[in-house]
Amino acid sequence: MTADTQVMEAAEQPGPAGGTLDAIGVSAWFGQRKVLEKVDIVMRAGEVTALIGPSGCGKSTFLRILNRMHELVPAATLAGSVLLDGEDIYGTELRLTEVRRRIGMVFQKPNPFPAMSIADNVTAGLKLNGLRSADKETLIEECLRRASLWDEVRNRLPAPAGGLSGGQQQRLCIARSLAVRPDVLLMDEPCSALDPTSTRRVEETIHELKEQVTIIIVTHNMQQAQRVSQRCAFFLAEENAPGRVVEQGPTEQVFHEPEDPRTADYVNGRFG
Numbered sequence: 258m259t260a261d262t263q264v265m266e267a268a269e270q271p272g273p274a275g276g277t278l279d280a281i282g283v284s285a286w287f288g289q290r291k292v293l294e295k296v297d298i299v300m301r302a303g304e305v306t307a308l309i310g311p312s313g314c315g316k317s318t319f320l321r322i323l324n325r326m327h328e329l330v331p332a333a334t335l336a337g338s339v340l341l342d343g344e345d346i347y348g349t350e351l352r353l354t355e356v357r358r359r360i361g362m363v364f365q366k367p368n369p370f371p372a373m374s375i376a377d378n379v380t381a382g383l384k385l386n387g388l389r390s391a392d393k394e395t396l397i398e399e400c401l402r403r404a405s406l407w408d409e410v411r412n413r414l415p416a417p418a419g420g421l422s423g424g425q426q427q428r429l430c431i432a433r434s435l436a437v438r439p440d441v442l443l444m445d446e447p448c449s450a451l452d453p454t455s456t457r458r459v460e461e462t463i464h465e466l467k468e469q470v471t472i473i474i475v476t477h478n479m480q481q482a483q484r485v486s487q488r489c490a491f492f493l494a495e496e497n498a499p500g501r502v503v504e505q506g507p508t509e510q511v512f513h514e515p516e517d518p519r520t521a522d523y524v525n526g527r528f529g
């Protein structure tokens with residue numbers, strides 16, 4: 258076993274809750290243009306945090322800062338810090354590969370490897386992360402169960418993932434993310450390409466996962482934010498200004514007793 262290769266205990270059950278992410282004074286730029294202004298949000302273990310707000314207010318940028326994907330864009334810069342259980346993900350103590358393993362991402366459009374088998378898709382992230390599993394079959398079943406997909410695919414694990422429905426593909430991507438044992442899952446509008454039934458299945462999956470993995474979800478769907486999240490942050494970019502968090506708190510409060518009139522207008526569909 259090299260320093261980069263760890264044997265994962267596939268039979269080991271996932272821990273009780275993921276990590277807490279703490280964004281402190283996070284600002285972001287693309288070139289000269291500032292798109293986020295001093296965002297402070299604590300995203301707690303065991304909870305789902307929803308990021309809401311109109312298009313272009315910086316939600317996806319903020320999400321990508323949380324697992325160091327923002328820096329992949331040329332000319333993208335940032336200020337502030339992001340702590341994972343107190344450790345700075347931009348500091349020297351945590352390696353980039355470790356940050357990306359511990360903080361996984363599920364994208365808007367399901368992106369399995371279509372020609373690869375369903376089973377191999379689940380374990381595809383292991384190699385990329387320098388990990389291997391002592392018992393792949395157990396790990397595959399466990400992750401597919403956690404992603405609420407096992408019953409639908411158990412009899413066709415060698416079939417190509419491209420043959421699954423969009424909703425099944427998205428749950429397969431969730432299973433793939435879970436295989437590397439993340440503490441946090443970032444989800445960028447994970448249901449926007451899905452029909453209502455598939456959306457419900459993904460929401461149920463989120464509900465079941467939140468005890469083990471901290472989830473941060475960007476959504477334009479206000480009903481979805483209320484259904485899946487315990488806490489909510491409302492982002493807004495006013496004219497010619499970078500995006501800011503106008504209000505955050507328990508989802509119930511943000512939707513039913515917002516303190517800021519702009520939050521009330523947004524959650525009640527009066528703009529955005």
Ligand SMILES: Nc1ncnc2c1ncn2[C@@H]1O[C@H](COP(=O)(O)OP(=O)(O)OP(=O)(O)O)[C@@H](O)[C@H]1O
Pocket residue numbers: 287292310311312313314315316317318319330
């Ligand atoms: N790669 C990029 N290069 C330059 N500007 C960018 C880039 N990505 C995003 N932006 C700009 O940053 C701002 C925030 O974009 P971002 O995608 O984070 O907003 P958002 O709230 O997630 O929007 P949406 O809800 O439409 O996905 C926007 O003004 C956008 O045009």
